[in-house]
Amino acid sequence: MIFGLMETGFPLFYWGNALMIAIALVLIYLAIAKEMEPLLLVPIGFGMILVNLPLGGMMDYEMMLKAPQAGTVVEVSTQEGKGFDKGGVICKLDSGEVVAPVFGRVDKLNVEQGQHVEKGQVIASILTMEQTDQAVLPSRPVGLLSRIFQFGVMWQILPPLMFLCLGALTDFGPMLANPKTLLLGAAAQFGVYLAFFMALFVGFSLPEAASIGIIGGAEGPTTIYVSSVLAPHIIGATAVACYSYMALVPIIIPPVIRLLTTKKERGIFMKPSMRKVSKLEKILFPLITAIIVILIVPTSAALMGCFMIGNLFKECGVTERLNKTAQTTFVDLITIFLTLAIGASMPAQNFLQSKTLLVLVLGVVSFAAAAGAGVLLAKFMNLFLKEKINPMIGGAGVSAVPMSARVVQVMGQKENPKNFLLMHAMGPNVAGAIGAAIAGGVFIGILG
Structure with a gap:
């Protein structure tokens, strides 16, 4: 007990x-030394450290x-302050065992040996970091980050809001200039x-x-949103x-493109x-897209609605303060809270868990297949087009804006120094x- 050492983690x-x-x-390390998505990987990595320091x-x-x-x-099988695994025995009754439905530790025991308890009586208050179905195993956040996670992520x-910021940062001009690229996306x-x-x-x-498949969309907020609704236990x-994989786009996409072209x-x-x-086209696009898409897929309203209002801030020309805030301060704040x-x-x-490894493997498959499908469609379209398109821009349909478009630009310059594919690739991007x-x-x- 000296200096509270028995209270350490x-x-x-x-x-x-x-x-x-x-x-x-x-x-x-990858974020700092290699500059791979540092705004994302630094807070994610530090959040991982914090949550793996017991107590x-x-x-x-x-x-x-x-x-x-x-x-x-x-x-009483598990004392106050002691940890237990999922399925661990907390106490034994003469009518059977009381087991933990989650992993965690005992915060406070409400019973002692020899005490009679009724069905439904609270045996103990336990602390866990496991995401649970609130309808079956209700819990309440008591930590700083669990509150942010619960009310920011789980409440969708x-x-x-991150999509709103992305909309303010997105230029749909290249796609509108060449609508064929919409098909590649x-x-x-x-x-x-x-x-x-x-x-x-x-x-x-x-x-x-579904939560695993959406990884192939290469949009972090979309992946988090879908996972929070459908499978919060695998959201991490x-x-x-x-x-x-967004950070590894320069490694994942080029081999796929070279294989298929x-x-x-x-x-x-x-x-x-x-x-x-024209400016009118850019203003009408978010308005028309929001109306049509949300009417067809109502459950996309939260993401698509925020995406398009953010883009309208950018293009309408009269909300410069809102646009500037969404592009800078607001997106930084949301990024900090979300990634931590x-x-x-x-x-x-x-x-x-074994499931985690499968998620990572399937995520790579999803990314690679998404890039490959865009490339193959571009090749198919070239069968009918008089003015051919470089099939590599189809690989930029893996969103990861604008990283995948930059990768296509670099590859295009290597194959043909006269080519400047960045803006063309931004369309499917x-x-x-x-x-x-x-x-x-x-x-x-x-x-859902």
């Missing part, structure tokens, strides 16, 4: 916590454990549905499979997979000049963001 620290901290440090309480939820039947306590507030959603069916094949439930894995196809020249898009909360959703007990939001809405509409 060391007794509850185990190899899983150490491994998760090591993974977090790798993410932070910190940053991501704790309080849950009342009740007696499943009446009886007399014959043994932060992801749509739509084709990229093939990766979403391929991963969905593969996830079902390997044993995931429908809601879990899906979010980290999405953001990590010839050198001649990669060298197809596209005129750098594009049709000038996502990082904190990954305690070792939640993350180190931003179309992919719309497609991902629609796909997420479809999943929620069917399974």
Whole structure:
């Protein structure tokens, strides 16, 4: 008890916590040393560290454990302050055992040996970091980050607000200048549905499979939004997979493009000049898109509505203050809260499961398939087009704005130094963001 040493987290620290901290440090290293999505991976990594330091309480939820039947306590198996695994015995009654439905630790025991308890009486107050179905296992957030996670992510507030900021940062001009590229962004959603069916094949439930499939949309807020609605228990894995693979787009997309195209196809020249898009077109686009898409897929309203109002702030010309705020201060605040909360959703007990590895593998498949589908559709379109399009821009349909478009630009310059594909690739790039939001809405509409 000297200097409170018995109150430290060391007794509850185990190899899983150490491994998760090591993974977090790798993410932070990649963000700082390699500049891979630093605004995302630094707070995610630090959130992972915080939640894997026992007794910190940053991501704790309080849950009342009740007696499943009446009886007399014959043994208290887990004392106050002690940790337990999911299914661990908290106490034994003469009528049976009281087991924990989640992992965690005992905060306060309300019974003692020899005491008679009635069915439904609170046996203990326990603290857990596990996401639960509130209708079955109600809990309340008591930690700083668990409150942010509960009221920001689980209440589906932060992801749509992030979409508002993304709308303010997005220029739909290249897509409007060449509407054919909208089809390439739509084709990229093939990766979403391929991963969905593969996830079902390997044993995931429908809601879990939808949350995994949407990783292929390469939109972090969409992935988080869909997972929070359908499968919150795997939200850490899906979010980290999405953001990590967005950072790895320069590694994932080029091999897929090279596999599906010839050198001649990669060298197809596209005129750098594009049709000038009028201000009226740019103003009408978010208005018309919001109306049509939300009427067709009502459950996409939160994401699509915020995406389009953000873009209207940018294009209308009379809301410069709102646009500037959405592009700077507001997006930074949302990013801090959202990424810290996502990082904190990954305690070792939640993350180190066989399912997590499958999520990461299927996430890669989803990304690669999305890029491949865009490339193949571009090749198919070239069969009918007089003015050919470089099929590499189809690979930018994997949203990850604007990283995938930049990757296509670099590849295009290598194959044909005269090519400047960035603006052409931005068309399917931003179309992919719309497609991902629609796909997420479809999943929620069917399974939510």
